[in-house]
Amino acid sequence: MKKLFTFLTMLVVSFPLSAQSFYSETGTAKFTSSVPLHNFTGTSESLVGMIKLDDMSVDFYIDLETLDTGNAKRDKDMLITLETDKHPFAEFFGEITSDFDPESSSEQPVTVKGDFTIHGGTKEVEIDGTITKTEGGLLVKADWILNLEDYDIEPPRLLIVKVDEEQAIEIEVLLKPVEEG
Amino acid sequence: MKSILLSAFILFFGLESLSAQMQRTRAVQDGPVDELFLIGSVAGMSTVTNLEANNMNSLIMHNFGLVSGGLEDFYGLDQGAAVRLGIDYGVTDKLSIGIGRTSVEDNVDLRFKYTVLRQLKSDKVPVEVAVKGDIGVTTQKNNRGFEDFTFSERLNYFGSVMIARQFNGKFTLQVAPMVSHFNTVVIDVVGQPEPEHTHFGVGFAGRIKLGVRNSLTFEYLPVLGERTEGTKNHFALGYEIETGGHVFQMFFMAGQWFTEQHLLARNTNDFFAGDFRLGFNVNRIFSLGKK
Numbered sequence: 001m002k003k004l005f006t007f008l009t010m011l012v013v014s015f016p017l018s019a020q021s022f023y024s025e026t027g028t029a030k031f032t033s034s035v036p037l038h039n040f041t042g043t044s045e046s047l048v049g050m051i052k053l054d055d056m057s058v059d060f061y062i063d064l065e066t067l068d069t070g071n072a073k074r075d076k077d078m079l080i081t082l083e084t085d086k087h088p089f090a091e092f093f094g095e096i097t098s099d100f101d102p103e104s105s106s107e108q109p110v111t112v113k114g115d116f117t118i119h120g121g122t123k124e125v126e127i128d129g130t131i132t133k134t135e136g137g138l139l140v141k142a143d144w145i146l147n148l149e150d151y152d153i154e155p156p157r158l159l160i161v162k163v164d165e166e167q168a169i170e171i172e173v174l175l176k177p178v179e180e181g
Numbered sequence: 182m183k184s185i186l187l188s189a190f191i192l193f194f195g196l197e198s199l200s201a202q203m204q205r206t207r208a209v210q211d212g213p214v215d216e217l218f219l220i221g222s223v224a225g226m227s228t229v230t231n232l233e234a235n236n237m238n239s240l241i242m243h244n245f246g247l248v249s250g251g252l253e254d255f256y257g258l259d260q261g262a263a264v265r266l267g268i269d270y271g272v273t274d275k276l277s278i279g280i281g282r283t284s285v286e287d288n289v290d291l292r293f294k295y296t297v298l299r300q301l302k303s304d305k306v307p308v309e310v311a312v313k314g315d316i317g318v319t320t321q322k323n324n325r326g327f328e329d330f331t332f333s334e335r336l337n338y339f340g341s342v343m344i345a346r347q348f349n350g351k352f353t354l355q356v357a358p359m360v361s362h363f364n365t366v367v368i369d370v371v372g373q374p375e376p377e378h379t380h381f382g383v384g385f386a387g388r389i390k391l392g393v394r395n396s397l398t399f400e401y402l403p404v405l406g407e408r409t410e411g412t413k414n415h416f417a418l419g420y421e422i423e424t425g426g427h428v429f430q431m432f433f434m435a436g437q438w439f440t441e442q443h444l445l446a447r448n449t450n451d452f453f454a455g456d457f458r459l460g461f462n463v464n465r466i467f468s469l470g471k472k
Binding site: 046050 | 202203205207208209215216233235236393394423426428466467468470
């Protein structure tokens, strides 16, 4: 029984210690919107992300009010459209579903699957990206197309010109190892 | 042994829950109060609201003749418009510079606005403060005898300190001590006393938010102390609406000008006696690059 107890204790205690987690709150998120004859980009340096290799979970979120398009009027329009007073975050929670070798230091294509939530709407999505293990941690890059209608977001109009429903999203973040236990 | 197993499992699954979602926390805890006013001016009076760096506001400001002209004058529209075309540019988030030309007396003016303080959401800074300077030159050749004047004699100046506060996110009030100076003053009517070169005043501007994109506004520029005979305190009452980078402002205003030195010293209409005109401004903000 002593052996069993020791085994269970080791299992419980060592589990989180061996589970490597990577975290950052200074990632970059960028979206590009198209209106006829013109594109504009909104950027934030406040993307928060965590990847846990023990269960391959992926958890990202961003405070939408940190997005800056370089034009205060446009920022305001964006926040009104996204109703950030009610839904301040865009977030993804899911897991890595493709093969991933935590020991490899080469850039690895990965697929994550999970729930993306914005404007109070949630949709299951599958996103392709890359993870590169570096000395500083995990460098994560991904891009995908977000369709505003999927989340019940009415594309804003700039006078009579309507912003395209499809928004190109890019993220890049270096997740640093987290000491747990 | 059962209890050991049970506690082990509780511990195990308890720790397992660590892989649940992170707690979401807001990144922006404090910061400047946004948009005490929708844009940098009400009708003719400037507000503390400044442009962001690398943003440009192109604005068309116009008003017509006095509404009191009645139907015969189509409520002032037959009088033609006084127009100021202008461009302002945000050099930094605190400093903007601008140039404009007014069709009345062909006055060309250069101006700047510098933000000294921003009101903070936390109220650690309770007011927003900005200073403004404007220098104009009357370029018209054959009106009021201007062709005989030198360049420096044609100059006019304005300076103000604007102090504003937004209350409850709904109402903004601005108080602005101001001074105007004209290098040359003209006696328009024979027998008129010598006009004043310098006028002091305190401007008041206000905004009541009706929604996220529209508001009611007013501006009032009472002269303090000596004034040129016949000069009345300028007043304007307006409605403004914002849509996709444009701010449209419609108003009734007493003064004919969109430069405050003239509104303070050269307005001869009394709004409350029914002497006001219809006017509207169109503001369009362009982003010329990243900050």
